[in-house]
Amino acid sequence: MVPLQTELTLPLPPYRLAVERLEMFECSLSRWSPEHRGLSVASAAVLQWLLDNYETAEGVSLPRCSLYNHYLRHCQEQKLDPVNAASFGKLIRSVFMGLRTRRLGTRGNSKYHYYGIRVKPDSPLNRLQEDTQYMAMRQQPVHQKQRSALHR
Numbered sequence: 001m002v003p004l005q006t007e008l009t010l011p012l013p014p015y016r017l018a019v020e021r022l023e024m025f026e027c028s029l030s031r032w033s034p035e036h037r038g039l040s041v042a043s044a045a046v047l048q049w050l051l052d053n054y055e056t057a058e059g060v061s062l063p064r065c066s067l068y069n070h071y072l073r074h075c076q077e078q079k080l081d082p083v084n085a086a087s088f089g090k091l092i093r094s095v096f097m098g099l100r101t102r103r104l105g106t107r108g109n110s111k112y113h114y115y116g117i118r119v120k121p122d123s124p125l126n127r128l129q130e131d132t133q134y135m136a137m138r139q140q141p142v143h144q145k146q147r148s149a150l151h152r
Contacts, residue, residue, distance in 0.1 A: 042081065046083055047091060050092060052120075053120055054118065055117070055120050056096055056117060057118040060118040061104065063111050064111070064112045064113060067088075067117075092114065096117055
């Protein structure tokens with residue numbers, strides 16, 4: 001067993017830091033009314049969902065709107081009240097500390113991306129993305145499908 005003093009100086013994994021921050025947040029909420037305390041329960045659920053479905057990965061980026069849309073879909077399926085996009089963004093940054101934001105795309109058509117995060121290989125979100133890509137491919141006109149098959 002590690003002595004208590006040594007244990008406190010060891011670096012904490014990112015999810016532990018996020019949980020500690022959430023606990024401090026909950027302590028500050030305990031002085032508020034009951035409806036405000038519900039926010040911390042929602043935040044804990046978002047943190048758990050993020051940890052279950054995403055991980056840090058260098059050199060990878062995901063559109064910010066995709067992460068939030070995945071979360072909204074999860075809330076709809078689980079019949080949960082979602083947090084707003086701004087709160088969701090703050091929670092993402094509390095879990096994934098080194099996350100950077102990049103604006104990718106052509107001029108006038110760029111989107112914000114989170115750089116340094118990816119969907120976990122075992123996440124059900126991967127299946128969702130495959131289904132979406134399959135449906136998009138099925139909805140293309142036949143001549144476009146043939147052209148894309150020729151260019152492979």
